[in-house]
Amino acid sequence: MSDFVYKGEDFDDKVRKQVEFYFSDSNLQTDKFLWRIFEANDGWVELKTILTFGRMRQYRPEERVIEALKNSDKLVLSADGASIKRKDPLKDFNELRNIRKRNSVHVEGFPAKLSQDDLEEFFEKKIAPKLPKEKSVASIRRIRTKAKKEFFGTIDVEFKTQEDADYFIKELKICYPQGVLDENSEVEQKDELKKMSLLAFQELKEGGKRFGVNEVTKRRNSFNDSKGGSKQRKTSIDKRQKNSNGSGSDSGLESGAISEAAEDKLQEDNGDEAKESKESKDSSETAKSNEDKE
Missing domain, CATH: 1.10.10.10 (Winged helix-like DNA-binding domain superfamily/Winged helix DNA-binding domain)
Known part of the structure; x- marks a missing residue:
C-alpha cells in the first residue's frame, strides 16, 4: 500500500x-x-x-x-x-454499449507524460464548461500499449450526450494545455489535438487506414504503392488486428491508434510481446484486479 x-x-x-x-x-x-x-x-x-x-x-x-x-x-x-x-438499476448492456459508442470521441496528440488526473483536470476545467448540454464528461480512457502498458497520448473520451460529443468534434479546436482555441489563437494546425467519433475511428481501423494524413504518410504511401508495399502493409495490419485482444486501454475498452506515431509504437510493442514469459501471461486475475484502475 x-x-x-x-x-x-x-x-x-x-x-x-x-x-x-x-x-x-x-x-x-x-x-x-x-x-x-x-x-x-x-x-x-x-x-x-x-x-x-x-x-x-x-x-x-x-x-x-x-x-x-x-x-x-x-x-x-x-x-x-x-x-x-x-441505487439505480443497471440498463441493458447492449443499450449501454450503443450509447457509449455514439457518445465517445477518439482523441490523439496529448503528451505521453500526462496522468489520468492531468487529463481529467484538463477536461473538467478547459473543455466541460464549453459544452452545450452537460458540463462534465462520463469517462476518459487512456489508451496504452499492450506489452508495456505505456500511455502514448491517445484517449477515448465518453460524453454524457451525443450532442456534446458532436459539438466537441465539429465546433471546438483543442490544444493541450491551452484548451479551446479561438480565432486569434496563435497555434499551428499540427499542434491541435486530432479528434473524431469513436465509430468513425473504428471504421478507419478496420480498413487499415491512418487517422490523419501528413507529408510523411503521403510519401510513404506513394513509395509503398510503387513498390507493391501497400499490400504487404495491409497484410501486416490485418494480422496484428487479428492477433490483438484489445487496445491496452486503461479500462479495457477495445480500441487502438492508427496515427503514424501511435502505429509505430504498437508495431514496436508487438515485437516485444513475443519475448513475454509464460509466467507473466498466467498471472492470476486477482492480482490484475489490484492494479491501478483509472
Whole structure:
C-alpha cells in the first residue's frame, strides 16, 4: 500500500466521485473484474475490495471513506458499512454499449507524460464548461500499449450526450494545455489535438487506414504503392488486428491508434510481446484486479 494519504479539503468529494465512477453505466460495462462481483452479489461489492483499487489507496482511513460515501446520491451502503451498491438499476448492456459508442470521441496528440488526473483536470476545467448540454464528461480512457502498458497520448473520451460529443468534434479546436482555441489563437494546425467519433475511428481501423494524413504518410504511401508495399502493409495490419485482444486501454475498452506515431509504437510493442514469459501471461486475475484502475 502506498504511504501517501490524501488530506485535501475536497477529500469527501473526490471519494464519492471516484466510487460513483466505478459503479457508473460507463465503467461497469467495460470493467470485467468489478462486473463479475457486481453480478454475483446482486449489485453489492465489499468496500475492502474497492479500497484496493489503485486510485482509492490514497483515501484513508476507511472510516472517513465510509462517511463520505454516506452522502452519495448514487450509491447506498449496507447497514454495517462493509458493502456498497448503486441505487439505480443497471440498463441493458447492449443499450449501454450503443450509447457509449455514439457518445465517445477518439482523441490523439496529448503528451505521453500526462496522468489520468492531468487529463481529467484538463477536461473538467478547459473543455466541460464549453459544452452545450452537460458540463462534465462520463469517462476518459487512456489508451496504452499492450506489452508495456505505456500511455502514448491517445484517449477515448465518453460524453454524457451525443450532442456534446458532436459539438466537441465539429465546433471546438483543442490544444493541450491551452484548451479551446479561438480565432486569434496563435497555434499551428499540427499542434491541435486530432479528434473524431469513436465509430468513425473504428471504421478507419478496420480498413487499415491512418487517422490523419501528413507529408510523411503521403510519401510513404506513394513509395509503398510503387513498390507493391501497400499490400504487404495491409497484410501486416490485418494480422496484428487479428492477433490483438484489445487496445491496452486503461479500462479495457477495445480500441487502438492508427496515427503514424501511435502505429509505430504498437508495431514496436508487438515485437516485444513475443519475448513475454509464460509466467507473466498466467498471472492470476486477482492480482490484475489490484492494479491501478483509472
